Amino acid sequence: MSALEKSPREAAPLITLGGVSQVFDTAAGPIRAVDDIELSINPGEVLCLVGESGSGKTTAARMAAGLARPSSGQVSFGGTDIWSMKRAEFGTFRRSVQYVHQDPYASLNPTRTIQQTITAPLLKHGVVKSKKEAAEKAVELLTKVDLTPAANYLPKFPHQLSGGQRQRVAVARALTLDPKLIIADESTSMLDVSIRISVLAMLGRLRDDLGVGFLFITHDLAIAKYFGWRGKTAVMYLGRIVEFGPTPKIINAPTHPYTRALIDAIPEPDPDLTKTKGRESLRSLEIPSLANLPAGCSFHPRCPQFEDGLCDGKVPQLVEIRSGQSAACHVVARDGVPEVHGAPKARSGGPGA
């Protein structure tokens, strides 16, 4: 069984990305923004996708949402390839998977009031039977995202709201069609810290109360820790998944040198994260271009564990390093994790758990 396969007793995945790649033609030549990734999200599960800017998180998420077609590989919803679905089935899939963008200002129609923004999908898809019922449902949804009293917000336009309030409206709109999965793409990264925390807390409540699954995209492992503690985390680097596992293991006992470097880079004095810090310096801070990737492991020019002839040969595949935790690293697969990052530390919960 490969590292990412589920045992038969686990729930059938809601969404699966099977060997999915996305190639873009650019002025510098073709680039593989996402290269052969395997991911699955079970109903009600939180999967955090973490990596630096340009690692392919948004491209992967757009494919998971059916907003972009993979160059190769398969995206399945409930076991069916979404690109072989009939129109009606594809419509059901699109309603079940809602995307919340980083910048709600760009995704909310500036000419529509909040009431129009929320009621339009309700009426269009027949979730409600009348405008009156739609207005009642809009109040209910705004209340769910803590925009209260809702009546104050309904007549407003997006430009009359703060960034945090706009993001809450975007989440309320995502909830209109009772989704099974919300893809939150850096949804809090443009917000001030205190507002970010309150929006994250609201999303956490929805996660717990509604049982909706999340594909949660962030460049910040500290946020993945907060939001996805009871879920899983996949770490991406230059289009590939380099580490995957339960979030507490990724945070407390990272195995891939890149994950450890990400943890080292977190400026916050988080005691859990600090405990895991590797005190290894990268050989280079420069991220290679996707148009001209180094041979073998694309992290090798930066990796403190680089071995000549091993790391610059073949591309490493994800293999299980510890139970449920896999990494794509030749050295770790051969030698295990260096002493300083040894055994997982005992922990029972995280701040977002």
Ligand SMILES: Nc1ncnc2c1ncn2[C@@H]1O[C@H](COP(=O)(O)OP(=O)(O)OP(=O)(O)O)[C@@H](O)[C@H]1O
């Ligand atoms: N439509 C496109 N055409 C050409 N290149 C693209 C396109 N979309 C994304 N890319 C490139 O693909 C790579 C991955 O981009 P992507 O947005 O998926 O990364 P990301 O990890 O989400 O980064 P960020 O956090 O900055 O959005 C980048 O090099 C980006 O420039």
